[in-house]
Amino acid sequence: MGIGLVDPILPALATQLHAGHTQVELLFTSYLVVTAVAMLVTGWMSSRIGAKRTLVIGLALIAVFAVAAALAGRIGGIVGFRVGWGLGNALFIATSLAVIVGSASGGFGGAIVLYETALGVGIASGPLLGGLLGTIISWPGPFFGVSALMLIALVATLVFVDRTPTPAEPSRLSEPLTALRHRSLRTTSLVGLLYNWVFFTLLGYAPFLMNLSALRLGAVFFAWGVLVAIFAVLGATWLKGRFGTARTRSTAA
Template sequence: MTHGENAANPFRQPKAVWAVAFACVISFMGIGLVDPILPALSSKLHASPSQVELLFTSYLVVTAVAMLVTGWVSSRIGAKRTLIAGLVLIVIFAALAGSSNTIDGIVGFRAGWGLGNALFIATSLAVIVSSATGGFAGAIILYETALGVGIALGPLLGGELGSISRRGPFFGVSALMAIALVATLILLPSTPRPKRRESITEPIKALRHRALATTGGVGLLYNWGFFTLLGYSPFLMRPISPQQLGLVFCAWGVLVAVFAVWGAPWLKARFGTPRTLYGNFVLMAADLAVIAIWWDSKATVIAAVIVAGAFIGVNNTLVTTAVMSIAPVERPVASATYGFVRFIGGGLAPFVASKLVSPDGNAMVPFLLGAGTVLAAAVALSTVHRALDAADRGQTQQPERNELDEAERVDELRVGAGVGNED
């Protein structure tokens, strides 16, 4: 990383980047949007907590699996068309979720929403990184800012619209995504199809690289703790209105954004990426342990949830930067691979948490499990400590274009020799 990258203003960007960033905000709103209405959905649709938690599971697991094909799609139709396809799917399936009268229907439509989300998220990160001014670090900060703002506004919007109708949050996101779709169509220039078509197996094969597999595993472990908190903590705050739940998670999301944009870079500059993450994982695990021990104290749970936003903001920025810095593959492939691994953890955690809660509502076990997975993330991270230190010093580079062209020529020779290719 150069001094110029550090000094550049990550918020001084072309209109096209802001259009994609705005769409990112709306997309990330979808993650926390349902939080304030989870208890209400459970009550009004006569669904158990585990059934309601499937709203997260279907959404995030489908997002994870679909991440594997995003590069294959975008390398054939171009980044802009992939973004548009993702946005269209989100608009359609969010509206369908709002129109559904059953929990199973909403869960199914959230799965379709997750497919659109995967096409959009993986491609949007690549577009922002390639189009943003201020270098790679500034692009990551801008992306994580969009994540933080989206996560902060999602519960607030969900709480307000959910107080009117359980359908309101879904229709609200559909309408906002339609606006983002129009902005992307108008402001984002046409993007050429990449010269090299990505194989559909590349994201999986990328896991053979130890650095990427390890950092992806770190993302899975800490996302398990993250989504245990995000998905199940609303049930520990009952009785509370959707608006009040929205305010709690808005405060949480504000800390996510503040620490993603300002806290993480400051801590990284002072302590380095690995040391910052070690301390952050330990603090986040302690926060989850507090919820586990005092799960029946609504005030304690609310305070712990809000404080967790600081730890999650730091994690989101530094783990994403680490993955994209030390992965020995192209950044779009690294993004898809990392997204696949980490969202698997995020998707399964809320459902597993609901199953581990005892019949009397004792939530100690799932939150202790979440604390344990976050500590395990710190241990896993220690195995790539040297690579992270090297990346902090600017000594780790992504594959150069000429190396990729050479790889493409090798593939062509293999095809000519009758070996075949992987597409």
């Protein structure tokens, strides 16, 4: 939910803080670039302090920097605090998927579907809540909303996620890059790069083109996220079983 919560208030943010579209888009650029780079070291860190501690640190960082962004008052400060937000996001996202895969009773495939479904539901409900908070409280509202959600997730992780032991042999920093020697993984990573590039271009810039209120923008992205969740659970599974993974991915692209 935290990924899309601030999306509906981007036009209002630009207007109220007298910022250009390029400056506002740096909210996504700084956040995502740091997330991408930091993900290269999350496995190394998790293998030394344990997955649960890594999750907790990531959630705490997001909660703190989301509040700091809400209190910044200037676009430059918000962009800067999004850097710390992106670091927390990297620690959480990469580690949470590993924990879900390791804990799921439905097997590896079921765990991935569960993860993608949660992502779709979050993308759906996040912008809707962000639009509501942006309408009621103005632009800082969604940032405070992100912090509150991350605190709830932090408590849930502490209470419900079992303590994960550290591996006998810690990961090396070079492992994510040396893994790219595998051709299929390298190709899939490149496809993922292009897909996410397009996805966040639409997510980040579309609000400026639709000329809608924050609440209506939230409703648009809510409908989009609902479809993501539905097709992640039903459509993707059925198409993969009928046509195979490669053909399904090619048709979707």
